[in-house]
Amino acid sequence: MIRRERKPRLVIAFHTTADALHLEQAAKVAGFPGRLIPVPREITAGCGLAWRDEPENEKSLRDLLAQTGIEAQGLHILTL
Template sequence: MSCLATFKTTSMALLFERSCREAGIGARIAPVPRKLSSSCGLACEFPCEALETVESLAADHRIDVAAVHDLEKL
């Protein structure tokens, strides 16, 4: 199961992806689906099983995550 984190800035998305990968979490940059936003932007897909770890990483690295979505529920 995959989750998608959205961000207000590209730099936050890139920092999030790098932080996840350094922690051994498979994450990849993806476009924000039109269902979530009509503006162009970047999001980061990661395994939902790692949600608690990802939230902790974001807090530790001061990464501003706008929202997290379960891709199966979109």
């Protein structure tokens, strides 16, 4: 079994699944390497999906959220 190295990740939680899907679409168009994941146990969210990306992309993702009007429930740095 190959285990992925655990390291700090930016996790963006959402109130709704629609917000998560909208960010997925906008982030892919903008070239972000992240992806949707199930919400980790360490946080709570209104929906079961979260966006996971590299911590160094936090400012750019905050800018993308503001530009698109997508509301995040929270941004967290977690070791995943």
